[in-house]
Amino acid sequence: MDVATFPLWDGGAPGALGVADEDVPTLTVFEPAYHEGNGAAVVIAPGGAYRGLAMNHEGRQVADWFAERKVTPFVLKYRLGEKYLYPVPLLDAQRAVRLVRSLAKKYNLAPDRIGMVGFSAGGHLTAMTGTSYDDGRPDAADPVDRFSSRPDFLVLGYPWINAMQPAKPGMIDSYPALMKIPKEKQAALEELYTPTRLVTARTPPAFIFSTTDDNVVPVEASIEFYSALKKAGVPAELHVFRHGAHGVGLGKGDATLEQWPALLAQWLRDQGLLDIATPSK
DSSP: OOEEEEESTTTTTTTTSSSSGGGGOOOEEOOGGGGGGSSOEEEEESSTTTTOOOOIIIIIIHHHHHHHTTTTEEEEEEOHHHOOOTEEEEHHHHHHHHHHHHHHHTOOOOOOOOEEEEEEEHHHHHHHHHSSSOOOOOSSSSSSGGGGOOOOOOESSSSOOOOOOHHHHHHHOOHHHHHTHHHHHHHHHHSSOOOGOOEEEEEHEEEEEEEESSSHHHHHHHHHHHHHHHHOOOEEEEEEESSEEEESSTTTTOTTTTGGHHHHHHHHHTTTTSOOOOOOO
């Protein structure tokens, strides 16, 4: 497997406040063995409450799972924390999708088979990317900006869909509270960055999994997002397990939750995403 890491922007990211690792959003590609990708790709957004990134069990391990199935994975390191408040993480995610699409020829990808995968906060970011995108600007000076930022499909693991809304008792604080955003600005964040409110008929097809007794993010948020997709006529599949801790990645030894990747594989197969595609010309 060939591995390479590169910045989302040459010459520094827009709005960067320094040149340290935390200031440089990147993608790390894990090419399938012998370059035998099937033409599909995913941008993977690890979680971490927008305060850190679970780059192993929600990043590298997930990348390996996709690469084994000949889907080319790109793990996203996005800017976060109080230093980089919304919409900066979303700008990084949108750029990541554009960049992967712009690299279709290099990595033998089909530009219409590029999805996004996210867990917890990364699930919120993925849902936002799937509901807030543009088709690119043909006259953009930066060639990457000429490509669409719309993912072709979404995979959401225990997503923090309600990140911008007031927290339910016993659950993680809302993003505005964690980031110490003044109360007078919180309503605007909720309006702009709650993906359930932004679903349209063009929102990408989605696979979602969560657990009923998740004690960090409420399962109701996943159900509400699924319901919004269904109402808009967007193909979607939701799996809610009876028990399971938050942040399990591919299962982390839980015999029941280790079944969700098999369900995902079947869903991807049903979408034709595990078949060999005609590569970009």
